[in-house]
Amino acid sequence: MRRVHCKYVPWGGRRARRGSCSAARWSSVDLSLSDSEARFEREFSEWVRANLRDEWTARRTRLLPADESWAARREWERLLGSGGWLGVSWPVEYGGRGATLMELAIYYEVLAKADAPSLPNSAGQQYIGPTILEVGTAEQQSRYLAPIIQGEEVWYQGFSEPNAGSDLAGLQTRATLDGDEWVLNGQKIWGNSAQYADWGAVLVRTDQEAPKHRGISYLIVDMRSPGITVREIKQINGEAEFNEVFFDDVRVPRDNVLGNVNEGWQVAMRTLAWERGLFTLSVVVRLERQWRQIRGYAQVTRRAGKLLIDVPHIRERLASTYADVQLMRLANLRYLTWYLRGNLPAEETSYMKFYWSETAQNIADLAADIAGPELAAMTESPAWLDDGEWTSDWLASRVITVPGGTVDIQRNIIAERAFGLPRGT
Numbered sequence: 001m002r003r004v005h006c007k008y009v010p011w012g013g014r015r016a017r018r019g020s021c022s023a024a025r026w027s028s029v030d031l032s033l034s035d036s037e038a039r040f041e042r043e044f045s046e047w048v049r050a051n052l053r054d055e056w057t058a059r060r061t062r063l064l065p066a067d068e069s070w071a072a073r074r075e076w077e078r079l080l081g082s083g084g085w086l087g088v089s090w091p092v093e094y095g096g097r098g099a100t101l102m103e104l105a106i107y108y109e110v111l112a113k114a115d116a117p118s119l120p121n122s123a124g125q126q127y128i129g130p131t132i133l134e135v136g137t138a139e140q141q142s143r144y145l146a147p148i149i150q151g152e153e154v155w156y157q158g159f160s161e162p163n164a165g166s167d168l169a170g171l172q173t174r175a176t177l178d179g180d181e182w183v184l185n186g187q188k189i190w191g192n193s194a195q196y197a198d199w200g201a202v203l204v205r206t207d208q209e210a211p212k213h214r215g216i217s218y219l220i221v222d223m224r225s226p227g228i229t230v231r232e233i234k235q236i237n238g239e240a241e242f243n244e245v246f247f248d249d250v251r252v253p254r255d256n257v258l259g260n261v262n263e264g265w266q267v268a269m270r271t272l273a274w275e276r277g278l279f280t281l282s283v284v285v286r287l288e289r290q291w292r293q294i295r296g297y298a299q300v301t302r303r304a305g306k307l308l309i310d311v312p313h314i315r316e317r318l319a320s321t322y323a324d325v326q327l328m329r330l331a332n333l334r335y336l337t338w339y340l341r342g343n344l345p346a347e348e349t350s351y352m353k354f355y356w357s358e359t360a361q362n363i364a365d366l367a368a369d370i371a372g373p374e375l376a377a378m379t380e381s382p383a384w385l386d387d388g389e390w391t392s393d394w395l396a397s398r399v400i401t402v403p404g405g406t407v408d409i410q411r412n413i414i415a416e417r418a419f420g421l422p423r424g425t
């Protein structure tokens with residue numbers, strides 16, 4: 001990860017203040033790491049090399065049944081936590097390292113290069129924890145942040161409902177006050193890892209009369225409370241990563257509201273901005289690796305007597321997907337520069353999410369087109385490519401356009417807020 005200085009025109013035509021960049025340096029580019037960033041990279045890389053066991057890598061855990069994969073990845077997550085390597089960018093007083101965003105980008109890159117697996121509590125670390133840091137009370141911060149950063153407690157995001165996905169503000173799960181407790185009733189769906197979670201960040205309607213965006217609150221719910229039923233949703237591959245969650249007279253302490261009562265929509269938007277945004281920094285390294293594997297395959301595989309790498313339309317698609325990944329890297333660096341200047345993730349995360357999911361699908365489709373039937377080969381087939389990585393990447397690329405708001409919704413946001421186009425009817 002290298003930093004681009006100074007030359008920055010944020011999206012939407014707003015021009016950033018030039019800060020300390022002199023006019024003469026405004027267009028210069030500095031691609032080097034500072035001494036402390038290089039030290040951070042070295043220290044974390046060495047730690048990962050010494051601690052990441054082969055059976056915890058993405059390559060290995062991908063092949064395990066869901067429960068075993070979860071257990072292996074939790075072991076790795078706890079080790080990161082006890083080594084002080086979770087929530088690295090959180091302030092030191094909350095157990096973090098106070099790492100800069102540049103160091104956070106380096107952190108993601110080191111993990112991706114080492115083929116570390118996805119973290120089970122990514123919801124807690126990457127978007128709910130940062131939301132608690134932003135808007136939580138001192139009591140909430142001291143209760144919930146330490147177990148996230150130590151890898152001890154897992155969070156689930158309870159936003160979507162059967163009739164409220166893209167139209168999230170149409171949610172109907174309701175909470176009414178009864179003395180010092182909220183009483184929750186309703187149903188959520190697509191809850192990733194809800195079956196393992198200790199806590200839920202759950203959006204509920206607390207004012208039935210208010211316009212739909214204004215009557216929502218963001219509750220912190222103990223997932224072991226009586227009245228909660230978690231029902232797994234079986235996927236086509238037999239695994240169950242997602243769940244329906246039913247709330248039946250679930251009692252939640254009155255103070256477990258993140259932000260203000262009836263202002264949960266704004267808090268939810270902060271969570272979604274964190275979810276769509278910085279995480280894409282880690283994705284570039286994975287996409288580059290995927291691209292190199294495809295190129296390697298094309299260099300040694302013949303069809304109709306011709307090496308695939310010599311087929312003009314394959315060369316063209318390799319070139320265009322390579323350009324996509326590099327553009328994604330540069331766009332990420334541009335936004336990173338924006339954040340380093342003290343701005344919080346906002347609408348530009350729609351662009352990051354959009355670009356990431358389109359690029360991932362283009363690369364996966366190229367893999368499918370050149371591998372043909374081999375892409376569908378399953379475990380133990382001699383045609384199995386890179387331990388099933390191609391198959392799993394292709395399957396994953398199908399859903400990437402959906403979580404955190406679909407790409408269609410991101411297109412709407414970009415059109416309306418970045419380009420000022422009129423809202424669709």
Ligand SMILES: Cc1cc2nc3c(=O)[nH]c(=O)nc-3n(C[C@H](O)[C@H](O)[C@H](O)COP(=O)(O)OP(=O)(O)OC[C@H]3O[C@@H](n4cnc5c(N)ncnc54)[C@H](O)[C@@H]3O)c2cc1C
Binds near residue numbers: 156157404
């Ligand atoms: C891998 C994955 C993980 C997820 N994890 C979670 C989780 O942990 N917690 C959680 O709460 N939810 C989670 N979700 C749910 C996700 O947030 C929703 O699926 C998503 O918001 C879309 O909602 P929906 O499925 O109801 O589709 P719908 O909103 O019904 O959309 C159906 C189609 O219509 C399009 N569409 C809808 N409205 C518009 C519009 N205004 N303009 C243009 N097109 C439109 C959509 O783009 C989509 O193609 C997850 C989903 C996936 C795939």
